[in-house]
Amino acid sequence: MGHIIQFTGLSGAGKTTLSNSLLDWGNKHNLKIKLIDGDVYRQTLCKDLGFSKADRLENISRLGAFAWSVSKDYDFIFIAAINPYQEGRDKLKLRYGALLIWLKCDLNTLIRRDTKGLYRKAMLPDTHADKIHNLTGLNDTFDHAENANLILDTNTLSPVETVALTTRFLLNLKPH
Known part of the structure; x- marks a missing residue:
């Protein structure tokens, strides 16, 4: 059975970047890794869900169940999803x-990065047609993951440093 690792953090904190780098690392070390990217699975397994609290919890529940269903075939299964509620993380x-890695990043840095243009849209006037009303961390809840197994401050750590810290963490895990 592979280890299920939840990567949590706000949009733009580096979950997908880190996960993709870890896939490369895994390939170089003959490790079998499955990436379950929340953005990708929103288009398939979870396409019927919206962004209410209930839907977000159902989303992470489905991702966790899928991760578990494939865990016998992989060394590590990464769930890279915002997963904003402690309740959802605790359930997994x-x-x-499932272990938890929090990619922690302050809002000002995320707004400056704004890789997907989401923060700009969330800060539009309420009457604007493109306004996002439920962006996690800005105008919707994100519970800090203070009890995470590993906290990576992506305000200050480079992508190379986050990979190094994460691979060290992963290599220290006991086999199931």
């Missing part, structure tokens, strides 16, 4: 033994 920990 209790149900599947």
Whole structure:
């Protein structure tokens, strides 16, 4: 059974960047890694869900169940999703033994990066047609993941440093 690792953090914090770098690292070290990217699975497994709290919790529940269903075939299964509620994170920990890595980044840095243009849209006037009303961390809840197994401050750490810290963490895990 592979280790299920939840990567949580706001949009733009580096979840997908780190996960993709870890896929490369895994390939070089003959590790089998499955990436479950929240953005990708929103278009398939979870395409019927919106962004209410109930839908967000259902989204992460489905991603966790899928991760568990493939865990026998991989060394590591990464779930890279915002996963904003501690309730959802705790459910995956209790149900599947999922570990948690928080990519922590302050809002000002994320607004400056704004890789997807989401923060700009969330800050538009309420009457604007392109306004995003439920962007996690800006105008919707994100519970800080203070109890994470690893916290990576992507305000100050480079992508290379986050990969190094994460690979060290992963290599220290005991096999299931």
